[in-house]
Amino acid sequence: MGHMSLIEIAVALAGDLLILAAVVGIVIRRRYRICPTFVLYLGAVLTFDLLVIFGPAWFYTRMAWVLKEVFVAALRFGVALELSFRTFRAFPGARSTARGVVLLLLAVTFVTVLAVTGDGSQSTASAPPTFELIAGRIQPRLVNGTIWLFAAIAATILWYRLPVDPFHKAILIGFVPYLLVFTTGLNVLDSYGWDLRTLVNYADVGAYIALMAYWARAAWLPAAAPIQAPERVRALQRLPG
Amino acid sequence: MGVFWMIGLSALGCLVVLFLFGLRNERAVRRDWELLLTPRGEKLYKSIEGRVHSEMALAELTYDEAFSVRELGSVDEAIHLIDVGYRVIEKFAPNMLKLLAAMATFSRMVSAMAPVNPLRPRDFKLAQIVSLAYLNGLLHQFLVSTAERYRLRVYILGRSFALGARFLMESTQRIVRKEPEADREWDQIQAIRQDFQTLTTESLDSLKVLLTSLAAEKREDLLKRF
Numbered sequence: 001m002g003h004m005s006l007i008e009i010a011v012a013l014a015g016d017l018l019i020l021a022a023v024v025g026i027v028i029r030r031r032y033r034i035c036p037t038f039v040l041y042l043g044a045v046l047t048f049d050l051l052v053i054f055g056p057a058w059f060y061t062r063m064a065w066v067l068k069e070v071f072v073a074a075l076r077f078g079v080a081l082e083l084s085f086r087t088f089r090a091f092p093g094a095r096s097t098a099r100g101v102v103l104l105l106l107a108v109t110f111v112t113v114l115a116v117t118g119d120g121s122q123s124t125a126s127a128p129p130t131f132e133l134i135a136g137r138i139q140p141r142l143v144n145g146t147i148w149l150f151a152a153i154a155a156t157i158l159w160y161r162l163p164v165d166p167f168h169k170a171i172l173i174g175f176v177p178y179l180l181v182f183t184t185g186l187n188v189l190d191s192y193g194w195d196l197r198t199l200v201n202y203a204d205v206g207a208y209i210a211l212m213a214y215w216a217r218a219a220w221l222p223a224a225a226p227i228q229a230p231e232r233v234r235a236l237q238r239l240p241g
Numbered sequence: 242m243g244v245f246w247m248i249g250l251s252a253l254g255c256l257v258v259l260f261l262f263g264l265r266n267e268r269a270v271r272r273d274w275e276l277l278l279t280p281r282g283e284k285l286y287k288s289i290e291g292r293v294h295s296e297m298a299l300a301e302l303t304y305d306e307a308f309s310v311r312e313l314g315s316v317d318e319a320i321h322l323i324d325v326g327y328r329v330i331e332k333f334a335p336n337m338l339k340l341l342a343a344m345a346t347f348s349r350m351v352s353a354m355a356p357v358n359p360l361r362p363r364d365f366k367l368a369q370i371v372s373l374a375y376l377n378g379l380l381h382q383f384l385v386s387t388a389e390r391y392r393l394r395v396y397i398l399g400r401s402f403a404l405g406a407r408f409l410m411e412s413t414q415r416i417v418r419k420e421p422e423a424d425r426e427w428d429q430i431q432a433i434r435q436d437f438q439t440l441t442t443e444s445l446d447s448l449k450v451l452l453t454s455l456a457a458e459k460r461e462d463l464l465k466r467f
Contacts, residue, residue, distance in 0.1 A: 092352040093388065144251060151255035154262040160349050163271050169262070176259050180252050187248060 011205050012049050018212035019046045025219030031167050037082040038171055041075040042215075048072075062131045069135070073142045076175070080149040083168055087157060094160040101152045109145025113138055136190030143183040150176050170218035174211050181207035274350065287452075289340065290445055296336075297441050300329040304434050311427070320416055323430065327413040330437065334406040337444060341399040344451055345392050351454045354388040357447065360397060364439045366432035367408060370401045391450065398444050405440065409433045 019042050026032050032039045048068045051059040058064070084102055088095040116137040154172050157164055185200035276285065307322035348354055359381040362374040377397040384390045412426040412433070420426075 091350075093349075094352075140248075144247065147251055147255055151251075151258045155258045158258070158262055158265065161270055161273065161346060162350075163274050164267065166267060169267070173259055173263055176255050180248070180255065184248055184252075187245060191245070 009053055011209070012053055015205075015209055015212055016046055016049050016053075018209065018216050019049075021216040022212065022219045025216060029219065029221075029223065031219060034086065034165055034167065035079070035082065035171065037075065037078040041072065041079055044068075044072055044075055062135075066131060066134050069139055073139070073146065076146050076179075077149070079171065079175075080146060080153065083171065084149075084153050087153065087162060087164055087168065091160060091162060094156060094162055097160075098153065098156045101156060102149065105145060105148050105152055109142065109148070112141045112145070116141065132190070132194075136186060140183045140186040140190070143179050143186070147176055147179045147183065150179075166221065167218055170215060174214050174218075178207045178211040273347070290448060293337070293340075293441060293445060296329070296333045297438065300326055300333060301434070301438070303329060304430070308427075308431070320419075323413055323416055327409060330406060330409055334402050337402050337441070338399050340448075341395050341402070341444060344447060345395045347451060348388055348391050348395070348454075351388070351451070353454060354386075354391045355450045355453045356387045357391050357394050357450055359390075359394065360401075360443060365401075365436050367405065367429075367436050369404050369408075370436050370440075373397050373401050373404070391447070394443075395447055398440055398447065401436070401440050402444075405433050405436050409437075 023039065023042055023046070026035075026039055026042075048059070048064075052064075081102070084098055088098045116133070150172055154176075156162075182204055185204050188196060188200055303322055303326035307319045307326060310322060311319035359378040360374040362371045362378070365371045365374055374397070377394060380393055381390055384393060409430065412429045415426045416423050416430075
């Protein structure tokens, strides 16, 4: 590593522009108050991407990527926990269920990470075994745990019919498909070898760009209008008669 | 391959949840909460209670008249009134099912539900509804939270209404077609009428429990969110 192709730089810049658009949208629509951890997450991703573009010798390395992924994975967990806290805090019944589910999933994720054997069989002279171990074994399990966490939050919201901010909804809906593509890619690399990394990279970058575009759009959407027409009330009034 | 299976199952489960979550109408959810948190909601449910009583009273009146006319010997007139009574129930039962479904949904939105008792089998005449009441009593013991017990009760009430309406339709059709052993059908209709009355009373009791639970909500805390 240590050198980026022109296409890689162009794609990385496109992703960064979309992140920037999302961050500016969040600031202008004052959405940073409802999801500060998410802003931190976007900021961290943007900063690392820019460091990779402008200092590839230092940051376009496997170890830098691993460090970034660990940091970003922690922030993703933070986003999930913050969403969970903000959504359920006013609803004691749903809150106790969500607390149980979140703790269970955190424990399961922790156990699956601990269960990694890590024989480092695919290591090469240029890459330490720890890279394959973290990228191919630990990282997919962490990402899988995050996917479960986001899906569990969505399922709890559905079950209790809780109101949710449209931007929180966009964060939840956006994360899961992208993380599924990402974790599948990492598992493909771990199972079939790192020669497939170009193909996996294309899929990952495609999903990443789509995700950032979706979030940028969601960040710029105006806030939901207050409820005025009581259609539901009228529908309920018609029920027995 | 184990990891791929795990990912596949994760993907399927998560995408189904997200699909449903994405389809959900947020404005409708917010309106439901608005209804739940304002006095308008309580007024609405109380007006529903009044209308359910009047609908049931209309059906009762028609059936009483049908049975009286039949005793006086006007069989054709009695059959006509039985048919009219069935038409009233035919409109009433789906509305009750919708109301019970709305009650089950709202019960999930209330943080603490007041306790409920299971249905009592001895209050019902129709064997199938008696069985459902027994099932309610049995499952009631296995459920832990009052909210789950409430939803079970509401579910059993809904199934009982649907069952009662089906039997009522079959008996009414046999009487209208003047099939043999019509007397047995008249007895069956009498039993279903009583069961409908009990089911309506039990449904309104469940509605009262929901209203009591709503009254205990910390509305001010929740209203700040909207």
